Amino acid sequence: MPERKGLVIVHTGNGKGKTTAALGMAFRALGHGFKILMVQFIKGSWKYGELETAKKFENFELRPMGLGFVSTDGKVSEKDRRAAHEALSFAQARLGNYDMVILDEVIYAIGFGLINENEVLSLIDEKPERLHLVLTGRNAPEKIIARADLVTEMCEIKHPYQKGIKAQKGIEF
């Protein structure tokens, strides 16, 4: 019998805190000596602050693999698509090496057609029993929610930009 039941965890919704709460989970799991891989699917979701802090932890591997994909006209370049697939394959090939794998903004990557929902479902199917798998990104598709054990929606109630306040060090970057 495996020593634990690894969970499939989804952070979705239009609010802040999806990536941040994943970092908080890493913070907690590191205290148990967990080995953690965090893969970045969309460039810009990680900030200077966490990259600095993460350096303190040998067990916390961060892999920025996304391109600077921003959808303005709904078009997706082949290059962006390739980068997202490389990130997914990279994680998939290493699922057995970690206690927790965080696929940051992977759901956003599905939403913009960079990768297919079924490719992510396959990765979930291949997950070792003991591995905690965390997926973040807005608009999580039904099938992924159905496969998850724990789903939290982060809803934006109020944002400082609405009040004309600029991005702040330590909060936004």
Next chain:
Amino acid sequence: MPERKGLVIVHTGNGKGKTTAALGMAFRALGHGFKILMVQFIKGSWKYGELETAKKFENFELRPMGLGFVSTDGKVSEKDRRAAHEALSFAQARLGNYDMVILDEVIYAIGFGLINENEVLSLIDEKPERLHLVLTGRNAPEKIIARADLVTEMCEIKHPYQKGIKAQKGIEF
């Protein structure tokens, strides 16, 4: 002019991730060399994992000051009320010593009548301009939301207990 505009940030809602996202903010802010105080208003909101990890950071001070308050019959003991007030006074007296102060489950403490909403509003009013203040807990009152710059609601969409899965190391504790 102050070097930055400190934000008042609220994590509320019935879902997981309120404390976890606050830890993630601390993780990010530590990378900028921020000095952080996190005060616990309700015992049990912090887990072994984060307490272990926090030890690695000289700049991250955690103060468990809450009692094991659990409302089953809606009654509040004088001892619980006193503990909550001590936690609030402790933080209030030290607002000037930190770059970020996290009052964990302070909003929950308001909801159960341990402290008064106006006492928390006074603390917000006294906040130094440059301090980031983070308040967590479900059912944030309107007046606190009105005073906040950034409010995220964590909504529970799906929880492993619904599927009969037990609490897991590194996730729940």
